[in-house]
Amino acid sequence: MIKVIDVNDNKPDIEVTSLSNVVSEGSKPGTVISLISVTDKDSGVNGKVICSLSENVPFELKPSFQDNMYSLVIKRQLDRELVPDYDITIVATDLGQPALSTSKTFNVQISDVNDNSPEFSQNPLELYLVENNAPGASIFSVSASDKDVNDNAAITYNIIRSEGAQQETDMASFLNINADNGHIHALKSFDFEKVKTFQFQILAEDSGSPPLSSNVTVKVYILDQNDNTPVILSPVISANGSAEGVEEIPRNVNAGHLVTKVRAFDADVGYNGWLLFSLHEITDHTLFGLDRYTGQIRTLRPFTETDEAAHKLTIVVKDNGNVSLSASATMTITVVEPKEAFAASDVKSTVNSEDESNVTFYLIITLGSVSVLFIFSIIVLIAMQCSKSTDYSSKYLQDPNYDGTLCHSIQYRSGDKRYMLVGPRMSIGSTIVPGSNGNTLVVPDRRRTTGEVR
The missing domain is CATH 2.60.40.60 (Cadherins)
Structure with missing residues (x-):
C-alpha cells in the first residue's frame, strides 16, 4: 500500500453565478447580486480557500452555509450619477505552502432611477427685450439639464399661467413656449410706454415615473426705442x-x-x-x-x-x-x-385776483365762525359763574354813608344793658343820628356776679 501525499500544486478555481450584471441604483444595502463558488483540487489545508474583494467598491462578500460559497451583496447606497459601473475583482487564495491564488474580474452596471429633478443654470433668468418686437418671433430660449438618463432626462417645458381674474392682466398670456426645446415666442408687440417690466415662470418636467419638475422665474425688461415724437x-x-x-x-x-x-x-x-x-x-x-x-x-x-x-x-x-x-x-x-401791455397784464391779473378773492372769502368765513364760537363760549362761561354766586343785596340794606370799606362794631353800655353797634366803617365827615337804633344790636347782659361780658 503506497499512500500519496498531496502537494499544493493546484490553484483555486472561481465560478461566478450572477443574478444580473445590471443593478439598480435604487437597490437597498444587503441586496444579493451574485453567488461566488470557489473550488481547489488539492486536499487538506491546500484545499482551504480564502476570498477577498478589490478595495473601494460598495460591495462585500458574505460566506454561505456551505464551504467555499460566498454571496456578493451591496454594502452601501449606490449612485449612478457618481459611478455608473464597477469592475469587481475577486481574489481566491488557498492556505497551502506556498499559497496559490486566482483572481477573477467582472463588471456590474448601475441602472438609472429618476431621482434627479431638472435644473436651470440660473434662477432667476433675465431677459432684455426691445419694444416693438415682431409678433410671433422667438424672443428667448430656456434650457434645463437632468443628471438622469433616457426618459428620466427627457424634459418638457411649460409656462405657468395665472388663473381667474388675474389671467387678463398676466403678461404670460401673450407668450408661448415650445415644449421640446424651450424657445419662447411673443404673441404681441410690447410697448415700453405701457409695460416696462414683468415676470413669469417656466416649469421644466422630466418623463420619469413619477415625473420630477422644477421652475424658473424669467424677469423681462422692456427696452425703450425712439418711437415717440416730442x-x-x-x-x-x-x-x-x-x-x-x-x-x-x-x-x-x-x-x-x-x-x-x-x-x-x-x-x-x-x-x-x-x-x-x-x-x-x-x-x-x-x-x-x-x-x-x-x-x-x-x-x-x-x-x-x-x-x-x-x-x-x-x-x-x-x-x-x-x-x-x-x-x-x-x-x-x-x-x-x-x-x-399794462392793460393786457391787468386783464391777466384780474383773472388771478378773482381766484385769490374766492380764497380770501372762504378764509374770512372760517375765521368769523371761529371768532363767534369763541365769544359764545366766553358768554356761557360767565353766565355759569354768575349763577353760582349768592345775591346778598336783598338781605341787607347798605348804609348811605358806606364807602366800600370793611364793617366794624362799637360797644357801649346804658344802665344794665350792653349795646353793640355793627355797621360799615364810616367815611370821614359822616355822623350817627342820635336816637337811631337802625344799626344797633342789643346784647343781653349775662354777667351775674363778675360783671364781665364775653
Whole structure:
C-alpha cells in the first residue's frame, strides 16, 4: 500500500453565478447580486480557500452555509450619477505552502432611477427685450439639464399661467413656449410706454415615473426705442396738430427780457427723451434768442422805432434718438406800447385776483365762525359763574354813608344793658343820628356776679 501525499500544486478555481450584471441604483444595502463558488483540487489545508474583494467598491462578500460559497451583496447606497459601473475583482487564495491564488474580474452596471429633478443654470433668468418686437418671433430660449438618463432626462417645458381674474392682466398670456426645446415666442408687440417690466415662470418636467419638475422665474425688461415724437405743451397745440401761440411784450423792455418758455414732453426715456430746441425761421435774428436746452426765448437787444410790431418764430423740438424725431411750433410775438401791455397784464391779473378773492372769502368765513364760537363760549362761561354766586343785596340794606370799606362794631353800655353797634366803617365827615337804633344790636347782659361780658 503506497499512500500519496498531496502537494499544493493546484490553484483555486472561481465560478461566478450572477443574478444580473445590471443593478439598480435604487437597490437597498444587503441586496444579493451574485453567488461566488470557489473550488481547489488539492486536499487538506491546500484545499482551504480564502476570498477577498478589490478595495473601494460598495460591495462585500458574505460566506454561505456551505464551504467555499460566498454571496456578493451591496454594502452601501449606490449612485449612478457618481459611478455608473464597477469592475469587481475577486481574489481566491488557498492556505497551502506556498499559497496559490486566482483572481477573477467582472463588471456590474448601475441602472438609472429618476431621482434627479431638472435644473436651470440660473434662477432667476433675465431677459432684455426691445419694444416693438415682431409678433410671433422667438424672443428667448430656456434650457434645463437632468443628471438622469433616457426618459428620466427627457424634459418638457411649460409656462405657468395665472388663473381667474388675474389671467387678463398676466403678461404670460401673450407668450408661448415650445415644449421640446424651450424657445419662447411673443404673441404681441410690447410697448415700453405701457409695460416696462414683468415676470413669469417656466416649469421644466422630466418623463420619469413619477415625473420630477422644477421652475424658473424669467424677469423681462422692456427696452425703450425712439418711437415717440416730442409733444409741445406750450404754446397751446391747435386742433390740426401744429402748435401756435401769440405773445405780447412792451416795446420798452431791455435785452435779456424773458418773452416766453417753450415746454415740450417726450414719452421716451434716456437720450430718446432728451429734447433740444432750435429756431428755424425768424423775421429778425438780432431781436430774439432761444436757449437750446431750456426752451426760453429772450430778447437780445432793446427794441427801436424801426423794428416791426409783429415777429414770427418757428421753433423745432428734436429728441436725441438714433433716428431723431421732431415737432415744430409757430409763435407770433407782438410788440405793443407800454400802456397796451399794462392793460393786457391787468386783464391777466384780474383773472388771478378773482381766484385769490374766492380764497380770501372762504378764509374770512372760517375765521368769523371761529371768532363767534369763541365769544359764545366766553358768554356761557360767565353766565355759569354768575349763577353760582349768592345775591346778598336783598338781605341787607347798605348804609348811605358806606364807602366800600370793611364793617366794624362799637360797644357801649346804658344802665344794665350792653349795646353793640355793627355797621360799615364810616367815611370821614359822616355822623350817627342820635336816637337811631337802625344799626344797633342789643346784647343781653349775662354777667351775674363778675360783671364781665364775653
